[in-house]
Amino acid sequence: xxxxxxxxxLLLLALLETTGLDSIRIFNVRPDLIxxxxxxxxxxxxxxxxxxxxxxxxxxxxxxxxxxxGLNTFIFVLIGYTLSKxxxxxxIEGLILRIAIISIAVILENLVAxxxxxxxxxxxxxxxxxxxxxxxxxxxxxxxYPIFKLLNYI
Amino acid sequence: MVRFKNxxxxxxxxxxxxxxxxxxxxxKPSVDILEFPLKIFNSITQELKAIIFYHRNYIENKxxxxxxxxxxxxxxxxxxxxxxNERLKKLVSLKKNSVQHLVAARVIGRDPSYWTSVVIxxxxxxxxxxxxxxxxxxxxxxxxIIEVGxxxxxxxxxxxxxxxxxxxxxxxRQEGLVSGTLENRLIMRYLPRESDIKSQDIIVTSGLxxxxxxxxxxxxxxxxxxxxxxxSLYCLIKPAVDFEKLEEVLIIIK
Numbered sequence: 001x002x003x004x005x006x007x008x009x010l011l012l013l014a015l016l017e018t019t020g021l022d023s024i025r026i027f028n029v030r031p032d033l034i035x036x037x038x039x040x041x042x043x044x045x046x047x048x049x050x051x052x053x054x055x056x057x058x059x060x061x062x063x064x065x066x067x068x069x070g071l072n073t074f075i076f077v078l079i080g081y082t083l084s085k086x087x088x089x090x091x092i093e094g095l096i097l098r099i100a101i102i103s104i105a106v107i108l109e110n111l112v113a114x115x116x117x118x119x120x121x122x123x124x125x126x127x128x129x130x131x132x133x134x135x136x137x138x139x140x141x142x143x144x145y146p147i148f149k150l151l152n153y154i
Numbered sequence: 155m156v157r158f159k160n161x162x163x164x165x166x167x168x169x170x171x172x173x174x175x176x177x178x179x180x181x182k183p184s185v186d187i188l189e190f191p192l193k194i195f196n197s198i199t200q201e202l203k204a205i206i207f208y209h210r211n212y213i214e215n216k217x218x219x220x221x222x223x224x225x226x227x228x229x230x231x232x233x234x235x236x237x238x239n240e241r242l243k244k245l246v247s248l249k250k251n252s253v254q255h256l257v258a259a260r261v262i263g264r265d266p267s268y269w270t271s272v273v274i275x276x277x278x279x280x281x282x283x284x285x286x287x288x289x290x291x292x293x294x295x296x297x298x299i300i301e302v303g304x305x306x307x308x309x310x311x312x313x314x315x316x317x318x319x320x321x322x323x324x325x326x327r328q329e330g331l332v333s334g335t336l337e338n339r340l341i342m343r344y345l346p347r348e349s350d351i352k353s354q355d356i357i358v359t360s361g362l363x364x365x366x367x368x369x370x371x372x373x374x375x376x377x378x379x380x381x382x383x384x385x386s387l388y389c390l391i392k393p394a395v396d397f398e399k400l401e402e403v404l405i406i407i408k
Contacts (some may be wrong), residue, residue, distance in 0.1 A: 018263035020199040063184045
């Protein structure tokens with residue numbers, strides 16, 4: 001039952017990202033709420049549950065976007081897998097450490113996705129790629145605390 | 155135990171890979187299924203924005219009302235010129251331009267990734283929407299349709315880096331290629347060094363790209379620069395359409 005609630009929560013986050021976050025864009029950047037949720041779930045659940053949530057989150061993002069299908073699914077599953085393994089080896093407690101991990105994950109996700117899309121479609125200028133990656137990391141980290149709280153509540 | 159766990163992981167990845175191979179077929183119907191929740195979310199956010207940005211909207215409303223007065227005068231003047239043009243065309247028996255059929259569509263969502271500029275519209279196949287149709291606003295060209303579902307469609311905006319269209323400078327008729335930069339500005343390339351182009355020139359579609367009718371406003375030149383090689387120029391264009399505030403568009407049905 002809890003897993004179903006989390007899946008619905010991920011779907012709602014995806015819909016919110018697609019509709020509501022435009023008005024809070026800064027330099028064309030919006031916070032990536034689904035990625036925050038996937039990372040938080042990676043800290044809290046076992047490997048199979050994390051993979052399921054990551055797959056679902058990436059899949060929803062792929063449906064709503066127009067890039068190569070499976071790109072977000074692949075990246076999210078990779079992030080979920082890595083975090084699940086990391087959380088077994090290291091104790092990742094503390095809000096600041098988790099926010100730092102979220103920032104790093106966002107930068108890597110954007111660099112990988114942006115680079116793949118550059119090869120798949122028109123090239124994206126390196127300056128724009130780096131700027132958007134770092135800005136989105138800061139902005140997404142800013143929104144991570146409310147998502148932590150919401151997921152704990154669920 | 156480790157081998158068994160790895161087997162499980164490999165099996166999962168294999169199933170996920172096979173799943174992803176066949177799932178692209180389900181993308182369009184999946185967006186159609188999400189149309190209703192997207193509309194609900196969009197309506198709620200529009201209402202919240204109206205409340206939060208009340209003062210800003212009030213000031214903008216006052217400013218726009220003033221502009222409407224001036225524009226109404228301009229419309230009357232241009233209508234006179236149009237009627238005169240029609241009379242003169244009849245005199246020289248020129249063929250009339252065909253009337254464009256327009257379908258209004260609402261923007262119900264946006265692509266969540268940063269690397270594309272794509273919006274989801276609430277019209278699809280059942281409204282005669284097909285891929286590659288142009289979308290415009292009263293301000294100018296906005297983009298083109300790229301994917302069509304039964305009741306929804308996706309449109310690529312002008313500022314998407316994958317977007318490109320042939321355009322001309324309205325004043326000098328100099329041709330170039332306009333494409334997006336992900337930011338709220340466009341770039342027009344392949345301008346010869348001796349091009350007759352200057353700041354504040356209006357850029358319109360040339361009609362050479364099959365998708366876009368001739369003469370639709372794209373934007374205004376803001377800056378002109380030399381390419382790295384020094385052999386040609388490129389210019390930055392401030393688009394006529396504000397892509398961040400796009401709420402409704404018109405789709406040109408041929």
